[in-house]
Amino acid sequence: MKPKILIIVADYYWHIAGGLQVAAEFTLQEESISKVKYKIIKVPGVFEIPVVISKNIKKYDGFIALGCVIKGETPHFDHISKTSINAIMKLSVDNKKPIGNGIITCLNRDQAVVRSKSKGQEATKAVLSVLKSF
16 A cells, blocks of 8 residues: 655745755655655644644545744744744654655754755655665
């Protein structure tokens, strides 16, 4: 049976998220050679990713969380980054399902653009690797 993967894309920074999504889809198609079924759900920001995973946890074998948080002038960056990533890790461990972390946390847009070139692929490969080990 084909594993089912849900890709959740936080498109607040759509120009970054779009690149992450393209890389994830390309990697799924190239690495798994049509052995994986996947769906994409878009959410407004990374804070919404854990609830979408939680709602769909029983429907999918693995998840890929994609998005970007860029530091601003307030502590909002720290709170959103930490709570979102901690919630994703808890969901993964509690449900024993791989969740690829393709959420970029950067100090500026230039860093985000550079990291977006590899992060979607890395998160996807991580999920596929863990699924193969089950």
